[in-house]
Amino acid sequence: xxxxxxxxxxxxxxxxxxxxxxxxxxxxxxxxxxxxxxxxxxxxxxxxxxxxxxxxxxxxxxxxxxxxxxxxxxxxxxxxxxxxxxxxxxxxxxxxxxxxxxxxxxxxxxxxxxxxxxxxxxxxxxxxxxxxxxxxxxxxxxxxxxxxxxxxxxxxxxxxxxxxxxxxxxxxxxxxxxxxxxxxxxxxxxxxxxxxxxxxxxxxxxxxxxxxxxxxxxxxxxxxxxxxxxxxxxxxxxxxxxxxxxxxxxxxxxxxxxxxxxxxxxxxxxxxxxxxxx
Amino acid sequence: xxxxxxxxxxxxxxxxxxxxxxxxxxxxxxxxxxxxxxxxxxxxxxxxxxxxxxxxxxxxxxxxxxxxxxxxxxxxxxxxxxxxxxxxxxxxxxxxxxxxxxxxxxxxxxxxxxxxxxxxxxxxxxxxxxxxxxxxxxxxxxxxxxxxxxxxxxxxxxxxxxxxxxxxxxxxxxxxxxxxxxxxxxxxxxxxxxxxxxxxxxxxxxxxxxxxxxxxxxxxxxxxxxxxxxxxxxxxxxxxxxxxxxxxxxxxxxxxxxxxxxxxxxxxxxxxxxxxxxxxxxxxxxxxxxxxxxxxxxxxxxxxxxxxxxxxxxxxxxxxxxxxxxxxxxxxxxxxxxxxxxxxxxxxxxxxxxxxxxxxxxxxxxxx
Numbered sequence: 001x002x003x004x005x006x007x008x009x010x011x012x013x014x015x016x017x018x019x020x021x022x023x024x025x026x027x028x029x030x031x032x033x034x035x036x037x038x039x040x041x042x043x044x045x046x047x048x049x050x051x052x053x054x055x056x057x058x059x060x061x062x063x064x065x066x067x068x069x070x071x072x073x074x075x076x077x078x079x080x081x082x083x084x085x086x087x088x089x090x091x092x093x094x095x096x097x098x099x100x101x102x103x104x105x106x107x108x109x110x111x112x113x114x115x116x117x118x119x120x121x122x123x124x125x126x127x128x129x130x131x132x133x134x135x136x137x138x139x140x141x142x143x144x145x146x147x148x149x150x151x152x153x154x155x156x157x158x159x160x161x162x163x164x165x166x167x168x169x170x171x172x173x174x175x176x177x178x179x180x181x182x183x184x185x186x187x188x189x190x191x192x193x194x195x196x197x198x199x200x201x202x203x204x205x206x207x208x209x210x211x212x213x214x215x216x217x218x219x220x221x222x223x224x225x226x227x228x229x230x231x232x233x234x235x236x237x238x239x240x241x242x243x244x245x246x247x248x249x250x251x252x253x254x255x256x257x258x259x260x261x262x263x264x265x266x267x268x269x270x271x272x273x274x275x276x277x278x
Numbered sequence: 279x280x281x282x283x284x285x286x287x288x289x290x291x292x293x294x295x296x297x298x299x300x301x302x303x304x305x306x307x308x309x310x311x312x313x314x315x316x317x318x319x320x321x322x323x324x325x326x327x328x329x330x331x332x333x334x335x336x337x338x339x340x341x342x343x344x345x346x347x348x349x350x351x352x353x354x355x356x357x358x359x360x361x362x363x364x365x366x367x368x369x370x371x372x373x374x375x376x377x378x379x380x381x382x383x384x385x386x387x388x389x390x391x392x393x394x395x396x397x398x399x400x401x402x403x404x405x406x407x408x409x410x411x412x413x414x415x416x417x418x419x420x421x422x423x424x425x426x427x428x429x430x431x432x433x434x435x436x437x438x439x440x441x442x443x444x445x446x447x448x449x450x451x452x453x454x455x456x457x458x459x460x461x462x463x464x465x466x467x468x469x470x471x472x473x474x475x476x477x478x479x480x481x482x483x484x485x486x487x488x489x490x491x492x493x494x495x496x497x498x499x500x501x502x503x504x505x506x507x508x509x510x511x512x513x514x515x516x517x518x519x520x521x522x523x524x525x526x527x528x529x530x531x532x533x534x535x536x537x538x539x540x541x542x543x544x545x546x547x548x549x550x551x552x553x554x555x556x557x558x559x560x561x562x563x564x565x566x567x568x569x570x571x572x573x574x575x576x577x578x579x580x581x582x583x584x585x586x587x588x589x590x591x592x593x594x595x596x597x598x599x600x601x602x603x604x605x606x607x608x609x610x611x612x613x614x615x616x617x618x619x620x621x622x623x624x625x626x627x628x629x630x631x632x633x634x635x636x637x638x639x640x641x642x643x644x645x646x
Contacts, residue, residue: 169368172335177429178356178385187381191372 027251034058034248041243058244062235068249070223071230075253078140078226079208082147086204087197089148090155095185097156098163099171109160116153123149124217131218142218143226147208155200162196163189198264206257227253280346280436282309282332282469287341289327289493301327303493305341314463314470316484318477319516324493325473326441332471333362333439345436356385361430362439366446367422369414375401375425376410382433400428403465420451427459431466440472444479456482477517481505489513506633511564511642514635520569520599522635523609527565529558529636537581538565538636542605546581548631551646555636558645566635569599572611574619575628583628586611588619602627 003011033041035054046052062068096102097109127146136142166189174184190197215229222234231249235242287305290298302324309315317325330336332343334355343350350358361382370378379397388396401407404424414422423443430438440459444452460483463470474480480487481501489496489504489512497509508514514522527540529547536552536559538545545565547555575583586602586609593599593615600611600619604627611627619625636645 167366167368169364169366170370172333172355173362173364173368173429174370174381176333176335176355176358176360176362177382177433179381180356183385188370 027254030247030251030254033243034245034251036244038244058248061242062245062248062252066230066234066245066249067222068227068230068252071225071227072253074140074224075209075226075228076256078143078147079205081144082151082208083201083204085144086148086151086155087201089152090159090200091190091197093152094156094159094163095189098160099168109157112153112156116150116157120150120213124214127214128217136218138219138221138224140219140224143208143211143215146214146218147211151204151207155204158200158203159193159196162193166192202260202264205260209253209257280469281311281344282437282471283307283342283344284309284328284332285342285344287328287331287343288339289324289331289336290339301493302331305493305495307488307495307498309469309471312467312469314460314472314483314485315488316472316474316480316486317488317490318474318480319490319496321475322492323490325475325488325490328490329362329439329441329471329473332437333360334358359436360439361433361435361437362441363426363430363443365442367414367426367443369422369425369429371414374411374413375406375417378414378425379410379428379432382429386433396432400432403431403462404428419447420455423447423455427462431462436469438466438468438470440470442474443472444474445476452479459483478519481517487517489516491516507644508635509644511566511637511644514566514637514644518568520610520612522566522568523572523607524637525565525567525607525609526639527563529555529561529563531559535581538563538634540565540605541607542586542603543584543629544581545584545629545634546631547634547636551634551636554646558636558638562639563645564637564639564642566637567609567629568633569610569612571630571633572609572613572627573630574611574613574617575626578626579628582631583626586625586627588621588623588625591619591621 032049032051035051035056035058037053037055037057040046040052093112097105097112127149131137131142131146134142134145136145170188170192171184174188175181179187210228211226212228215226216233219225219229222230225233227249231246231253235246235249284305284307287302288300289302290300293299305324305328307315317328319325327336331338332345334350334353338351345358345360370381373381376397379400380393383393383396397410398407401410404427406421406424406428409417409421409425414425417425423446426443443459444455447455456479472479472483481504484501486498487501487504488498491512497504497513499507504513504517508517511524515524525540525543527538529536529538531537536547536555538547577583584604586604588600588602589608590601591598592601596615597612598615598617598619600613602609602611602625609627613619634646637643638645
């Protein structure tokens with residue numbers, strides 16, 4: 001049966017429009033707030049969805065009164081490094097658990113999964129001691145080293161499912177063809193798993209980008225802060241919220257993540273559904 | 279090109295529940311140079327496991343395997359100088375056909391020119407030259423099959439291993455590829471070990487067939503030897519289509535004749551066969567008659583014909599299969615296509631007594 005335009009509108013486009021509205025509203029609110037002067041923000045008589053006298057003051061404050069760009073750089077540095085470390089470790093771990101079939105491969109896989117279930121709110125206390133002992137307190141390296149504690153379990157779990165979908169015969173064939181285990185991994189497994197690796201990477205990058213608790217606990221110098229911490233600690237002074245610059249910062253900080261997602265969205269979906277089609 | 283010798287090979291697995299499973303027991307076989315040997319048997323009989331042990335994909339629990347003069351038990355798969363075609367082809371989906379063919383040569387560090395030349399040669403031989411730049415996804419089943427075969431021949435290995443390579447193809451293509459593989463064997467004049475569960479494939483392709491069941495070799499022999507002289511009931515039932523009819527029967531002597539009698543039939547055992555059965559008179563046996571050895575008779579002959587009622591008629595074209603009932607026993611007869619029969623008709627069937635088989639009741643061993 002062919003659906004008429006109105007049926008399609010009602011069943012498909014209308015719900016879709018509502019979803020989009022719901023998802024994009026925070027972005028609109030951030031954008032809206034970042035262009036409003038302080039006076040307008042606190043005036044309850046004005047329509048809050050409309051900017052009456054737009055201003056660039058908030059952006060100026062963020063860029064020149066704080067070291068926002070330094071925070072951005074810090075966040076990039078930490079997110080990229082911990083993503084790379086986590087991906088490297090997870091790829092090897094997932095492959096070993098899935099394919100090498102050593103005696104404890106099953107329990108190891110399970111243990112890694114349980115590791116993921118331990119909340120950071122509990123973990124940060126012992127981790128803080130370790131970081132202190134390593135003399136990495138207040139250094140970005142403390143974050144680079146602690147983020148993988150929650151990134152590796154998830155990435156390993158995701159990649160294990162992905163490796164499982166690769167027919168074993170393909171690897172066996174490559175081995176008969178003369179490739180060593182490592183070469184099989186590099187030439188056959190990795191190329192076939194690219195979608196999975198992409199999704200694991202995107203996931204790891206986003207999580208490290210947004211991470212709040214460890215960054216708050218381990219970093220105290222302004223120069224070493226990441227964006228989420230920098231904004232909250234430097235733009236909320238006492239009980240005064242500098243909403244304008246705060247929202248500008250939040251908007252700018254969400255841009256890289258949004259970009260990463262929109263570029264790799266196809267791979268991301270393919271990776272999560274784990275399908276390797278023949 | 280080389281001989282392959284398997285000496286008392288066994289394979290034990292430890293299953294999920296820590297019980298030991300024996301997949302292959304005491305498998306001994308000498309495969310001649312340039313021979314085409316087929317391992318055949320129902321699924322789970324250990325044929326693929328044996329092949330994988332030769333390939334180096336499974337560890338050998340007991341026994342020795344030689345390729346040429348080399349003991350290969352401890353040699354890794356890549357150094358065994360073998361090539362294998364897998365059931366699902368295992369083509370590398372992210373590489374072009376050319377790269378698929380070139381992969382093994384690349385791994386062995388052949389020069390670019392040599393690789394190119396060998397890939398072109400193989401592609402010509404298999405008529406896939408126009409497909410070299412395509413990805414496996416863009417190929418049909420038959421073409422993938424060719425690429426999988428091509429991948430093995432570029433290396434010119436000593437032994438080719440095929441693991442049910444035709445089972446993913448449709449019936450028509452399977453027959454065609456069967457012929458092509460056979461031709462290929464002649465051209466390459468190499469040793470081939472081929473695993474299949476399809477007895478027709480085994481019969482048509484193999485120089486020699488190894489019939490397996492439950493990890494044990496049942497019989498090794500040329501196709502027609504297996505057909506005419508099966509050593510036990512299992513081989514007799516496995517080889518040949520439609521399968522041999524088995525009837526519980528008894529041997530008895532009367533008037534210097536040996537008879538085999540079942541519920542609905544009484545047949546004379548020919549004299550030269552009867553000589554071998556001296557010790558079995560008055561004992562329970564299984565009578566085996568191939569459907570092709572039954573035909574419709576017009577008049578009764580004592581000890582050769584028996585009555586049967588037709589249940590189902592299956593015209594195949596070059597023959598007609600009749601599902602009949604003789605006494606309590608159900609039989610299939612493959613008769614001439616011009617035979618006139620009606621469903622539920624009572625007919626007379628004549629057995630070709632020269633070709634009957636008898637098996638010991640308990641051990642199921644052939645008595646003739």
